[in-house]
Amino acid sequence: MSPFPPRTAATGKAASSFLPQSSGDGRADAGHHVLVVMFDGVQLLDVTGPLDVYAAANQHGGDYRLTTASPDGKPVRTTAGLRLVPDLALDDADFPIDTLVVPGGPEWRVPVADRALIDAIRRLAARSRTVAAVCAGAFPLAATGLLDGRRVATHWRLAAELAAGFPRIQVDSEAIFVREGRFVTSAGVTAGIDLTLSLVESDLGADVARAAAKYLVVFMARPGGQSQFAFRTHARVPRHSPPRDVTDGVVTDPGGNHGLRALEARAGGDPEQLTRLFPTETGSTTADFTGRLRVEMAQALLEGGDDALEVVARRSGFGSQEAMRRAFGSHLGVSPGLYRARFRTTRPEAVPRRS
CATH class of the missing domain: 3.40.50.880 (Class I glutamine amidotransferase (GATase) domain)
Incomplete structure (x- = not known):
């Protein structure tokens, strides 16, 4: 009934x-x-x-x-x-x-x-x-x-x-x-x-x-918010250089070297201008922008491949599995392992079970 x-x-x-x-x-x-x-x-x-x-x-x-x-x-x-x-x-x-x-x-x-x-x-x-x-x-x-x-x-x-x-x-x-x-x-x-x-x-x-x-x-x-589903599609693109030069480099290769000195060099060696203009043009700091794009790259790798979490962390620029785990927790509210289980397949046996 x-x-x-x-x-x-x-x-x-x-x-x-x-x-x-x-x-x-x-x-x-x-x-x-x-x-x-x-x-x-x-x-x-x-x-x-x-x-x-x-x-x-x-x-x-x-x-x-x-x-x-x-x-x-x-x-x-x-x-x-x-x-x-x-x-x-x-x-x-x-x-x-x-x-x-x-x-x-x-x-x-x-x-x-x-x-x-x-x-x-x-x-x-x-x-x-x-x-x-x-x-x-x-x-x-x-x-x-x-x-x-x-x-x-x-x-x-x-x-x-x-x-x-x-x-x-x-x-x-x-x-x-x-x-x-x-x-x-x-x-x-x-x-x-x-x-x-x-x-x-x-x-x-x-x-x-x-x-x-x-x-x-x-x-x-x-668990988590809507950022589990997209960032790059709604990230604000800077209209002017040097912020646009910085974002282009990060978007092209999220796993590359995007430390502060590397970003300053890409921006023409003017750290003060980069610090002042980047948040205005993108709505976020260089560290947050880079971190979110790396998370999105890791999401794609977790959804479409069988690489170990350590390999995914290295390829997406985090350097270590622990750093990737912290970033996922901060930005998505879920762990990399749980994200892979939830978004890669509908097979129930692939989702981690709790005792």
């Missing part, structure tokens, strides 16, 4: 016990009401991930009433090609909203340009206790102006675009999810599960969130 509520055959909607119910006087009944916004081009897992977390929490004492809504109440097509049937139109969500969930999609400019959708999200957010954006859902939520002055997370591939499009918000490209008052935003796709588990923990306590995580076979809190 399925632990999740049955869905009606005709519409695919959740059974009525899963929706806000009337108490007889026009008010919604008890329970925590969650409204998930849907629109054409939405990322499927941005919608279903949070819904499944809430549904799992309901099996362990939760009383979440889950409702989905599209702008006109009509079905929407997701990025996977699957059609989702909403429960109602956004304007018909006239019940108290405890949590509003705004998912996203890779073509974020489409929902942002839909003024009716943005206005509806703004209205609904104004009367919601908590507002959560999953992945690129940060874009339509940012378009409402409600995220101005706040720190915000989104998919690492979209962080630069979010920062450029909405300069009044502070984009955190590393965080899995960020809480700022009643607003919560998450990194890409599956990070919506992390975000929702966090919301469940806030609502019902760690025991319920842990039970839901175990049921879904996911981490309650995943």
Whole structure:
């Protein structure tokens, strides 16, 4: 027997016990009401991930009433090609909203340009206790102006675009999810599960969130941040020399000699100018920039080869396995061995087991 509520055959909607119910006087009944916004081009897992977390929490004492809504109440097509049937139109969500969930999609400019959708999200957010954006859902939520002055997370591939499009918000490209008052935003796709588990923990306590995580076979809190997935793709490239000469040399050969004297020589022998200009142009020190690129080179070697960790450390410029381990801990929050196990293969026997 399925632990999740049955869905009606005709519409695919959740059974009525899963929706806000009337108490007889026009008010919604008890329970925590969650409204998930849907629109054409939405990322499927941005919608279903949070819904499944809430549904799992309901099996362990939760009383979440889950409702989905599209702008006109009509079905929407997701990025996977699957059609989702909403429960109602956004304007018909006239019940108290405890949590509003705004998912996203890779073509974020489409929902942002839909003024009716943005206005509806703004209205609904104004009367919601908590507002959560999953992945690129940060874009339509940012378009409402409600995220101005706040720190915000989104998919690492979209962080630069979010920062450029909405300069009044502070984009955190590393965080899995960020809480700022009643607003919560998450990194890409599956990070919506992390975000929702966090919301469940806030609502019902760690025991319920842990039970839901175990049921879904996911981490309650995943190790590391988004830097496990990219650095070079969103690293700032200096526009001027000598900083650009320095970064070109490091990017070309992360495992090479990039000590301070070597970098100064590459910058024309002016250490003061390099120290002053490099952070301005790249947003980091020479040591941090070099270290992060070496970590990324080591990541590639760990994912695609069988070299021993000592060999990987030497080839990527760390010099020793211990130095590489410290760098991975600092930048990624995981060890080189665990990183290799998690990102190289889906075979469960390849992942280290604890006794």
